Amino acid sequence: MANDVHQIKLGNSVSFNKEVKIGRPKVRGIDIMRDPILNKGMAFTLEERQLLGIHGLLPPALMDQDAEVFQVMQNFYRWNDDLDRFIFLMCLQDRSEKLFYRVVTENIEQMMPIIYTPTVGLACQKYGMVFRKPRGIYITIHDIGHVYDILCNWPIDDVKAIVVTDGERILGLGDLGAYGMGIPIGKLSLYTACAGVQPHHCLPIMIDVGTNSENIRNDPLYIGLRQPREAGENYNNLIDEFMCAVVRRFGKNCLIQFEDFGNQNAFRLLENYRDRYCTFNDDIQGTAAVAVAGILSSLLITKIPLEKNVFLFLGAGEASIGIARLLVQAITKTGQGLEQTLKQIWLIDSKGLLVKNRPSGGIEEEKLMFAKDHPPMENLEAIVESVKPTTIIGAAAVSGAFTERILAFLAKINKRPVVFALSNPTSKAECTAELAYTATEGRAVFASGSPFPAVTYKGQTLHPGQGNNAYIFPGMALAIIFADIRRVTENLFLAAAESLAKMVTNQHLSEGRLYPPLSTIRQVSLNLAEAVITFAYEHNLAFRYPRPSDIRSSLKEFIFSTDYDSYIPPVYDWPDYAHHHSSKK
Incomplete structure (x- = not known):
């Protein structure tokens, strides 16, 4: 007709x-x-x-928009519970995208703990209750053979960045199944809020293969598949099909960020796809870059050269292995050989100190290079006394693992002990900032994964550094999208870490900070993206040509503006205009 x-x-x-x-x-x-x-x-x-x-x-x-921001903040302050604030902000995002990002960017230090860690962890645990409006795409194990068709249901064609999870290891909370969708949504919100990535370029995806948590499967509000987690050949086939479908639907330059996969799958998938797709794993590589940046900053306080430090990791999962690998790269860049470098890095996993002759059996492939010729040990306090680290890094989600006694011993053998309690959310942190400072008589160089309030010790106010991945992944994504980077190498993450460390001033260090204040995150992301883009062009990793003559100015024109558009043409095609409107600078 x-x-x-x-x-x-x-x-x-x-x-x-x-x-x-x-x-x-x-x-x-x-x-x-x-x-x-x-x-x-x-x-x-x-x-x-x-x-x-x-x-x-x-x-x-x-x-005007300023008055709307004021109204939103008055409502924000009405809530006494952070989960209620999270729901309120998500509803605002569903209602008015530019207003949401204007509110977040102007109040970033207040908003980040709400829209991401630590509140997002609680939101994921209660996702069935807080779920209001679908965002992103859900792909299940039963969709094998139809993944491309599902991606075609997404109404936007020019997606440039995907954050995908299978929900197996959400923060330090474990297997949350489809409830883990809150993480990709939150991550992509930070792409825009922290780095100005265009919102319509972003797509959160949940790959639902079930969950091994019976409590979640039995939750009457559960929104995912009510079946045990599927693995093996079907799982691998689904991921393979997903990767191919993304390239077919959105192009080979679409970034795919893996998020909160279980350790075994995370390392395997990264190795399988890193050379064939534009992809990275934030838990492995993003965490590594932000931690190494903090370590590089700490050297300005301790005055100990990088190659003279001894690093002890509590945990040997994605975060610890990622940090250790990037540390190896940073140390060998000083000219030191690999064999000597590996002697500086010690790991503890669930079976104790990572040693070659452990009685409990074999060692996973990704851990092998860090195994030592040393008697097996399991007690953390005894290990610390034996290894005598200058820097101790917690990424095992073992709350309170860094005891007062361990911290005091570190202060005894180091003038300025470096303590990183990186586990998220706050309830899983290895120690608090207050304990780290008090147990070391105010001499600890401290950073955490979740935010801690400032601590006053003997008249000095110290601001704990927060090793938040948001310092890295938004700026990295902006660089990848802008410069059309199609292979994300470890050298790019080292360049990002070095760039972030250079932004720490003497004033920041005197306040106890190892990172710039979160209030400057937009500027930090812009600086970092510029450094990564410059590195990419110098090493033939960028495909956008001609190369911009002024990268910084081009970036400023490229990023998302939270200001309302003042011109609305009287005649437009509805879908095309919606897309045009969201792309305007």
Whole structure:
């Protein structure tokens, strides 16, 4: 049947003919208000209200975006519970995207603990209760053979970055199954809030293969497959199909960030795909870069050369192995040989100190290079006394593992002991900032994964450094998208770590900070992206040509603006205009 021709009237003065297919709904003014990309709330001008057919659908007052931000913050302060604040902000994001990001970027230190760690961990645990509106794509083990078709259901064609999880190891909370979708959503929110990546370029994806948590499977609010986690050949086939489908749907330069996969799958998938796809694993490589940046900053305080330090890791999973590997790269860059470098790095896993002759059996492949010729040991305190580390790094989600006695011993053998308690959320941290400072008489150089408040010790106020991956992955993603980087190498992450460390000033160090304040995260991400892009062009990893003559200026033009657009054309094709609007700078 031929297409109908409808006349759409905008206000009282403008009308035009618009061809639409039978069954396609007529575009109405209220549709604009319901679209988070286009909605400006009370900030629509009188002219816009008339032209767009929404005059009378809003109260008559005219507000600007500043007034809307003020209103949002007054509502934010009304809530006493962080989970309620999380739900409130997610609803704002669903209602008005630009207002959401304006609020977050202007109040980043307040907002990051709400939209990401530690509150996002609680939100994931209660995701069935907080779930309001679907965001992203859900792919299940039963969708093998149809993954590309599912990706085609996503209405935006120019997706440039995907964060994907299978929910097996969410933060330090374990297997949350489909409840883990909160992590990709939160990560991509930080892509935009921290680095200005265009929101419509981002796509969160949950690969649901079940969960081994009976409590979650039996939860009446559970939103995922109620079956034990599937592994083996079917799992591998699904991931393979997913990777191929992403390239087919969005192109080979679409970034795929793996997030919160179990240790065994995380390392295996990274090795399988890193040379064939544009991909990285934030738990392995992003954590490594932010930790190594903190270690490089700590050298300015301890005055001990990198190659003279001894590093002891509590944990030998994704985070610890990633940090250890990047540390090896950083140390060998000084000219020291690999054999000597490996002598400086010690790991503890669930079976004790990582040694070659352990009685409990074999060692996983990714850990082998760090196994030592040393008697087996299991007690952490005894291991610390034996290894005598200058730096101790916790990434095992064992709350309180760094006891007062261990910290005091570190202070005894080191003038400025370096203590990194990196496990998330806060409840899983190996020690608190207060304990680290008090047990070491204020001499600890401390960083954590989750935020801790400032600590005053003997009249000196110390601001604990937060080794938050948000210092790395948003800027890295911005660089990858901007420069069309199609292979994400370890050298890029080392360049990012070195760039971040260079942003730490003497003033920051005197305050106890190993990282710039989170309030400067947009500037940090911009600086980091510029450094990574420069490195990529110098090492033939960038495919965007011609190379911009001024990378920084080009980046500033490229990033997302939270300001409302003031011009709305009177005639537009609805899907194309929505896309155009979201892409405007």
